[in-house]
Amino acid sequence: xxxxxxxxxxxxxxxxxxxxxxxxxxxxxxxxxxxxxxxxxxxxxxxxxxxxxxxxxxxxxxxxxxxxxxxxxxxxxxxxxxxxxxxxxxxxxxxxxxxxxxxxxxxxxxxxxxxxxxxxxxxxxxxxxxxxxxxxxxxxxxxxxxxxxxxxxxxxxxxxxxxxxxxxxxxxxxxxxxxxxxxxxxxxxxxxxxxxxxxxxxxxxxxxxxxxxxxxxxxxxxxxxxxxxxxxxxxxxxxxxxxxxxxxxxxxx
Amino acid sequence: xxxxxxxxxxxxxxxxxxxxxxxxxxxxxxxxxxxxxxxxxxxxxxxxxxxxxxxxxxxxxxxxxxxxxxxxxxxxxxxxxxxxxxxxxxxxxxxxxxxxxxxxxxxxxxxxxxxxxxxxxxxxxxxxxxxxxxxxxxxxxxxxxxxxxxxxxxxxxxxxxxxxxxxxxxxxxxxxxxxxxxxxxxxxxxxxxxxxxxxxxxxxxxxxxxxxxxxxxxxxxxxxxxxxxxxxxxxxxxxxxxxxxxxxxx
Numbered sequence: 001x002x003x004x005x006x007x008x009x010x011x012x013x014x015x016x017x018x019x020x021x022x023x024x025x026x027x028x029x030x031x032x033x034x035x036x037x038x039x040x041x042x043x044x045x046x047x048x049x050x051x052x053x054x055x056x057x058x059x060x061x062x063x064x065x066x067x068x069x070x071x072x073x074x075x076x077x078x079x080x081x082x083x084x085x086x087x088x089x090x091x092x093x094x095x096x097x098x099x100x101x102x103x104x105x106x107x108x109x110x111x112x113x114x115x116x117x118x119x120x121x122x123x124x125x126x127x128x129x130x131x132x133x134x135x136x137x138x139x140x141x142x143x144x145x146x147x148x149x150x151x152x153x154x155x156x157x158x159x160x161x162x163x164x165x166x167x168x169x170x171x172x173x174x175x176x177x178x179x180x181x182x183x184x185x186x187x188x189x190x191x192x193x194x195x196x197x198x199x200x201x202x203x204x205x206x207x208x209x210x211x212x213x214x215x216x217x218x219x220x221x222x223x224x225x226x227x228x229x230x231x232x233x234x235x236x237x238x239x240x241x242x243x244x245x246x247x248x249x250x251x252x253x
Numbered sequence: 254x255x256x257x258x259x260x261x262x263x264x265x266x267x268x269x270x271x272x273x274x275x276x277x278x279x280x281x282x283x284x285x286x287x288x289x290x291x292x293x294x295x296x297x298x299x300x301x302x303x304x305x306x307x308x309x310x311x312x313x314x315x316x317x318x319x320x321x322x323x324x325x326x327x328x329x330x331x332x333x334x335x336x337x338x339x340x341x342x343x344x345x346x347x348x349x350x351x352x353x354x355x356x357x358x359x360x361x362x363x364x365x366x367x368x369x370x371x372x373x374x375x376x377x378x379x380x381x382x383x384x385x386x387x388x389x390x391x392x393x394x395x396x397x398x399x400x401x402x403x404x405x406x407x408x409x410x411x412x413x414x415x416x417x418x419x420x421x422x423x424x425x426x427x428x429x430x431x432x433x434x435x436x437x438x439x440x441x442x443x444x445x446x447x448x449x450x451x452x453x454x455x456x457x458x459x460x461x462x463x464x465x466x467x468x469x470x471x472x473x474x475x476x477x478x479x480x481x482x483x484x485x486x487x488x489x490x491x492x493x494x495x496x497x498x499x500x501x502x503x
């Protein structure tokens with residue numbers, strides 16, 4: 001029993017020593033320099049603010065999470081649909097693939113102000129922004145998954161007289177699933193971050209808005225606690241996506 | 254093969270041209286409302302002599318942030334990756350630290366940095382953190398790709414850990430590092446722009462956000478277009494480099 005606890009704590013220490021060092025250094029620096037909590041509160045003060053009133057964080061966090069998930073799903077459905085469309089037609093594929101690559105190599109976050117102006121300051125705009133940011137990775141990864149078939153497998157389908165539709169449903173679509181899940185895991189935390197940035201810029205509900213309000217009132221403890229919650233939400237999204245990916249892959253392969 | 258490649262190039266070019274035409278048509282006929290200007294309006298606005306100094310100043314400030322962030326972040330990520338490669342026990346801790354820093358939303362980092370450094374130092378720092386993450390992840394996995402046979406040879410010939418790292422692991426990590434150089438370009442730009450959204454005194458990000466708030470639509474689209482084109486050309490340049498390195502290292 002004690003050896004199990006020892007083993008666990010040594011594993012935690014091995015993984016988190018650097019993070020702990022940074023947090024400890026932060027606290028010591030704030031205490032030693034006697035910084036006012038408006039300028040920079042220590043980690044303990046931030047934690048106290050959060051523990052004192054956790055419910056006030058829960059609602060905006062839930063909102064941001066919901067917006068991020070809805071946007072993520074929209075982006076993935078649209079991106080995958082377009083990838084399938086461009087798989088089915090060589091012309092469309094040739095036309096769309098370079099555009100998809102171009103959009104993944106530019107900073108898409110800078111499009112947020114443009115979308116905000118196009119659609120108005122609204123929760124739906126945040127969803128649209130998240131969807132747009134998730135759309136391109138989905139399109140590119142699913143597109144490459146649709147083309148990366150196991151060698152010789154499409155010949156097998158042809159030899160046995162499978163129609164193009166059968167080939168698509170039973171070979172091409174399933175073989176793109178691992179790539180789809182990979183893109184899902186990579187973009188899930190980005191979706192939360194995009195939602196927070198959009199909320200921050202437009203001042204709609206959610207963590208971004210809460211952060212902006214707290215920073216505007218010089219309530220730095222609350223602002224940093226909001227960042228902490230946003231980080232946890234983003235990490236949670238990553239964890240959920242990772243679990244989903246593992247689960248799907250176990251069934252699929 | 255060459256005809257297939259040139260065919261797909263032509264198709265891709267047509268796709269891009271169609272996209273630009275769609276942009277123009279939607280803007281001209283106001284299909285998406287008043288906030289979607291036609292491409293030609295944006296280009297005319299961009300080339301207006303009176304506006305040039307404004308764009309020049311903003312672009313210079315942002316590119317300086319991107320450059321500093323890119324170089325420092327890349328070097329920092331590489332050094333950290335080398336350290337965690339050479340000193341195995343620190344690696345799990347460094348991995349975690351880098352992952353945690355990466356998970357903190359950059360808008361949450363910005364106010365912290367404004368306190369710790371200054372508003373003008375925030376864009377390069379955020380961009381450097383993003384770039385450093387990509388370099389660290391790519392380099393740590395790249396440093397482990399050397400073949401077992403090569404490694405055995407170095408051991409048999411009595412090479413030290415450091416010289417194995419520098420003469421075997423580092424060269425075999427080059428393709429991964431070249432990919433990181435390419436992939437971190439848009440991230441460097443995103444970091445600089447987001448950093449500027451938090452009260453930098455100049456730069457494209459400031460231009461974008463003030464144009465958004467003041468309804469200066471052509472200015473907004475022009476600033477975004479400059480950012481996109483700059484990121485895209487740097488990305489294209491580094492893809493060429495990546496291909497050269499991959500061909501050389503094969």
